Amino acid sequence: MSWLVFGLLLVLTAGVSEANAVTVTTGPYTKVTISRPTEGPDCFVCVGEGSAQTCKLRADINQLQTLHVSFNCSRPQDIFTIEINRDFDCSMSCNYGPIQADWSFFQDFKRVFTWDLRFKSSTRSFQLEFPGPGMRQIQSSEQCPDNHTYSILMYLRAGPMNLGKFCQNGTITRIQILWKWRLTLEVPKETTLSQFSFKYSEVVGSVFAVDAVLPRGISNTDFFSASGFPFAYTVMWNFVVPPRHNFTVDFVKYNKPECQGKPVKVIYQQANMAPVEKTPTDEQPANYNRNFSLSLTNCDGKTAGGSSDSGLLLNFRVSVFRGGIPDLCAVDLQNDKGLSLQIEKKNQAELCEIGMDKVVKEKIVVPAGSKVSLSFLDCLKDDLILTATKTIECQNLASCPSVAGTLLTIPLVDSCLPPSLSQVTWVLNVPERGSVELSAPQGSLYQSVPGDQVCDQLLSAQVSAANNFSIGDFCSASKGIIQRIQISSSITVTTSADGNKDLRQVMAPLLNASFNSEIDETLIYTVYPRISTSALIMTPNWPGEMKPDSTLSYIVNVPEDYSAQLLFSNVTFPECLKNHAEVHIQELGSDLEVGFREDEKLVLEHNILKSFYLNMSNCEPEKGIFAILSKISLQKKPGKLLSIILGVVGALLALLIIILVVVCVAVRKKKRQINRSSIYIPKGNVSLPGDVLFPKTRADNDSHVYTSIDDTMVYGHLLQQDLSGPGHFNGHQVDGYKAFSGPVDKTIKDTLYDPTVERGPDKDTYHPFLAPSETFIPSRPRTPLGRLDSMDYEDRRMVDNTLYTFKTPGEPNQMNRSAADPVFCQSLMIILGQSLSWLIQNMRPHMRRICRIYLMVEKMNPVTQRWNVLI
Known part of the structure; x- marks a missing residue:
């Protein structure tokens, strides 16, 4: 039998895995306990090294101590719990630093953090402050979404009182706790610790109070009284109600204690008003406004303390909603195919409240083809952003003539909507084996170049291809040189108003869009340069990179009596991983072309006698970007002028010779x-x-x-x-x-x-x-x-x-x-x-x-x- 016991101890000792051994060092005021339930698989925590090592079900590491800790099973995190306790005695002094869970050991284990704080005087209290958005009180059976559950236990002469369980992201911003209390945080295994922290400070008084800031808009927030509420004890909740909001208090659940003296009472108090006293069974305040406080006082019981079964328990709900009369607006989009609206607040902290079909929302989206009722409460014109989106599409080219040559004009939006129309987006979905073409309603298209040439028109259009890849900014102007743009994919065209202008006041069309058959290039420009001035053309997304593996073609039409000067003023070539980045120049009707690749020297200036193609293609870049800015200018051909001058000079010479002869x-x-x-x-x-x-x-x-x-x-x-x-x-x-x-x-x-x-006439003179x-x-x-x-x-x-x-x-x-x-x-x-x-x-x-x-x-x-x- 002794051999059996010795063999069992040897197996336990040999089973200790050195791979998960950790050297644990504790700081001041810190004590660490590693423990497990009594029942369960055979797994022990071992402390120490060599012959001094001991393996038990529980290990304690005191403050300012360093120990070698290991486990003799493969997954100890499934069995053991790590408890980190910090004890602060503020009777003499405290640093009042932030409280935050930080522990670098055993991250995969279940961890329980506890903070114990105490005063020796009963006239002094702690004030616990939570950063925004605060804490939310939950029932004992609930779990927090981030798996970080807080609980607060307050020690009274009558015994401990559990204030309840709390989660992050709530309305409670501050709790005033009496002279001794414990804060606990439970974090399950394999959970990353949150960086949430809170402050504590000393205050004078012996009142237990909870401060809460109620949210804007419509909300319902539950609060719970403490478990183990002492007889004849009072707790107070202070509520901050948002401006222009009303509140209503409902008692959801009330557990009446066994009283022998004074009954349970509830007192409501507002500034500059007399307090209102009620019982838990009375009708509570409804549709009130302004800040208020609610005090709950327990009755005199038969015994010195209560219990969870027979003691006082109260679950009440505070509902907040907007006061006043909203402005209504009926929006009907059934007659405008493909049009949808979006309304949102510029600042969520504003008092403005918006809703659709009697439901308050942070953002309103009116779907295309719908009819809704919108409400605006205390909303100014500048508090909201109104945008419109219009989708234009056809399933195949056979059905496209109905939308061929569609003018992109600002849609008609109901005037009852208070905000200005700040942005309009047209979504042009290209059918299969099709392309979209953009042109100017009047004149030609003028492209903006950052820092060089800017559209000075009232409106400009930002054209983007799939995946929000920018093609460029264009406007319709008399000085434009682009007759049309052909794009092989679906695009979006967006125009925005400058400042506080309302696009609803713009009546002129922005662009002309049509669907055509597919094209061989990704993008094709048809350009007619102006004789008087030079013009800039650029690759899409300038000064950013051209889309990888895409192609671009310019068809430049040169007048008969002129020649074109093409200057590459700003060129950036990539290092290609696959294929080549190329530039080609070819005159119309000619088989000869001039071509350059990214690994060749590019001739920056070219003189071309007639209309020509300028083709560019990008590779799959490994490093760098492909971006080119070019300038086109026209010059009068000197041939006829020289012939005229030579003719005049020859005629003069001939005349002189004839005179001489x-x-x-x-x-x-x-x-x-x-x-x-x-x-x-x-x-x-x-x-x-x-x-x-x-x-x-x-x-x-x-x-x-x-x-x-x-x-x-x-x-x-x-x-x-x-x-x-x-x-x-x-x-x-x-x-x-x-x-x-x-x-x-x-x-x-x-x-x-x-x-x-x-004398005769001078005939011989x-x-x-x-x-x-x-x-x-x-x-x-x-x-x-x-x-x-x-x-x-x-x-x-x-x-x-x-x-x-x-x-x-x-x-x-x-x-x-x-x-x-x-x-x-x-x-x-x-x-x-x-x-x-x-x-x-x-x-x-x-x-x-x-x-x-x-x-x-x-x-x-x-x-x-x-x-x-x-x-």
């Missing part, structure tokens, strides 16, 4: 026809050569035509001004005309200058080919003449001529320059060359720029090459 030919022709004779009559009576030998009149003969004229002297002033320099005419006069100094016969003089002599203003040659100034009646008069037009013909004083010489020397043609060519050089020199910068653009656009057209060589 015609003048030279005319000069040479006249020169061949001129009679190269000259007559000099030194003195005496003279007569004109035609008087005897020539039967013709002066107008019909060539007697007044000079044989030759020195062109250098005729155009010398031009050469002196424009052609000065080495090798050019230096301005010296050669063979200048001198007045005749010999005797002159009066008859000859009178005949020569007789004004009465009849020289006229230039074009007026000076019509040519590039500067107009020749008038020859400065001296006094015409003086013999000292020198006519430079007669220099170097063989024939010197006199005319009447005071009358300019009439000369025919058709017999000019070839030097005239040379001078004219020099002047034309200088004018052409000046023209080319001034047009060189402009022509160089035009030709550069032209070479780029026209791909080195031969005409342009020749012009570039000329420049």
